Amino acid sequence: MHDSPRPRARFRALVSAACCAVLGAGPLAGAGTATAEPAAQPAVKAGSKVVGYFTEWGTYDRKYYVKNIETSGSAARLTHINYAFGNVTGGKCAMGDSYAATERTYTAAESVDGVADTWDQPLRGNFNQLRELKKKHPGLKVIWSFGGWTWSSGFGEAAKNPAAFAQSCYDLVENSKWADVFDGIDIDWEYPNACGNTCDTSGRAAFKNLMSALRAKFGSGNLVTAAITADATPGGKIDAADYGGAAQYVNWYNPMTYDYFGAWAATGPTAPHSALNSYSGIPQAGYYTSATIAKLKGLGIPASKLLLGLGFYGRGWTGVTQSAPGGTATGPAAGTYEAGFEDYKVLKAKCPATGTVGGTAYAKCGNNWWSYDTPSTIATKMAYKNQQGLGGTFFWELSGDTTGGELIKAIN
Template sequence: MLTLHRPRARLRALAAAACTAALGATLLGVAGMSPAGAAPAAQPAAAPAAAEAAPTAAGDKVIGYFTNWGTYDRNYHVKNIVTSGSADKLTHINYAFGNVQNGKCTIGDSYADYEKAYTAEESVDGVADTWDQELRGNFNQLRKLKELHPDIKVLWSFGGWSWSGGFGEAAQNPAAFAKSCYDLVEDPRWADVFDGIDIDWEYPNACGPTCDTSGRDAYGELLGELRKSFGNDNLITSAITADGSDGGKIDAVDYAGAAQHLDWYLPMTYDFFGAFAAQGPTAPHSPLTSYPGIPTEGFNSDAAISKLKSLGIPSEKLLLGIGFYGRGWTGVTQSEPGGSATGAAAGTYEAGIEDYKVLKSSCPATGTVAGTAYAHCGNDWWSYDTPETIGTKMEYKNEQGLGGTFFWELSSDTTNGELIKAIS
């Protein structure tokens, strides 16, 4: 996920600071650059023209990421999913993140996950936790949320930008990894909370925070073992690269072959550009399409979706990703995209990154490009989605017959759920 995502290992006393740092670090490089020397993958034969001629009806999945570290500095809790109106729109929640260590799925943050005691005021149902109850924390709050909204499904997401380094070791014994994940997700203390697992490996057989060399088929083999362990009654999904460039990250893995093991993919169609390139050029981090002057061809949502579909992956197994945050530069004098910069714009939790709920007032949109918005205010330049540009992306999702929409992440929206309510 975000990508704005990824917690980092921390002592509980330092949890808030570490969680904040993780937010932006995980955003970095979702689209990313292709690993040096990576060979383009061989693509399967094109599907018959008749099969391509029949459009697929768009799906209505709406999946939001909920971060365990959001309960610290961000002060965002499961109850806020209800009070914002988001619970009425969501079909699924991806709970981020569990860790991957020593070839196994492990707890990400035990305090936030299942130890924190909630007061009556903080709790979803207005009932305070007691000192001796078996399950507290976010897991218990999610249980209460599902009692109020029984149609919402919850998946436990593992990995993310900061915690993807363990997948290479996991791939060496995928059966053991899959068993560890099943045993953790189905722990009797919280088995009723989760309806499946989401894998966020950044990136198989390519480079993210570290470079993986497990091979082109390792990802699919790992997912195949997960399906054996979890069976067909549980959901298995995966957030994947949206690098649609020639020889890029999509080409490094057999995503078409792996798709048989999954219910759907979540291509991370955001973080294509940002102040990790400190001097610019300024560019929208989540362009829907290409546009004249785009810094890297293939770094846009349509390129990623088109490439994945061309591999034979069914449209209904692909969801469109939206970032509920912006990326920005400072030292920018040009209003339109393509300007130079001196560095990252100031952000609440990390330079170069800010929530939509802040940007909508602090730096209102001044233009649109490639189906998303940008804003030039003073010396700062930001790009982010608005309710209006989300509407444009929903039209694209429907035209492409995609399975639905997902977003990173719930706490970045306004208190009344402005962005999620624009998803249709």
């Protein structure tokens, strides 16, 4: 699950503690066409895509700026950045926080290029910082992601007129003030025709129609991608939308193969939120990465259009006495920004891994129990990614890594 920002008074890059991401992650007449199609994007070697989410609101409480992507060494290892999030409201794409995106004045110390913004420059904020980052890394692509957990409720209205939605998105992404910043659009609808963020009942074809309209409008020269559910259970959320039929319109999918389990089940049982494989005692059959990938490939989606999802964070419980998975708990463990959630950069020191299960790590410290990926378990997942012929890797999100980019180095 990808959380969108709350109203501007409170920006947080976390999920609702009440819900679990995975439990929610034909030709269209009248679809518009781009009047001037850009040149085709340079190809990225199959299997080598590395896509990291950058959160618009992370510049507030997290103090994580675009500059940090550069200083951590992450920029040199990324092929794409997903900028999260734009809003979906009134059946249209809309700005998320315009101040953070285009207006905030950056000091020299905060800027990618070491030069302070001026009050009269045409574009400031995150967008200008991303422009500066792309100048340093000409091969780096930036995709504007719309939706997320909180802002997915608008997709039901958008699905009523996909062509109009696509036109609004194109007009916003390709705005002349920042058209050079973005190389395409990402849709994070959680979840089509299923009770996720809201109980959307727009029909199984709605997602396919929406992606068809976006591809028609953005043309072949722009990237069109989507973050999708990882719920591979029979009759689950993958089955609720025509992801197989829509695959022809996307460059790739980002199946959110994390948040399978978490402290929204307050008393447990404890379980890793991003296991690669099943294990004895897993609380829910099919709640692991390889099951999700197998299900999606079974729909006819090419492996090259599937990226392996990683969480640069952990999920945890407190009141736990058992070290191995499957123990009972009394509630979510304390976290910096939200109970039951903590960045990897904090957990590696605060609660180091004490074991592995299902291809991921877990940690028992005091009466707290956490699960998260480490450089070692990411290496295991990369071997799986290569064996499966997947198109690459994506992760949520950049600020969870160490200042030296420990996890993204493990990807590469």
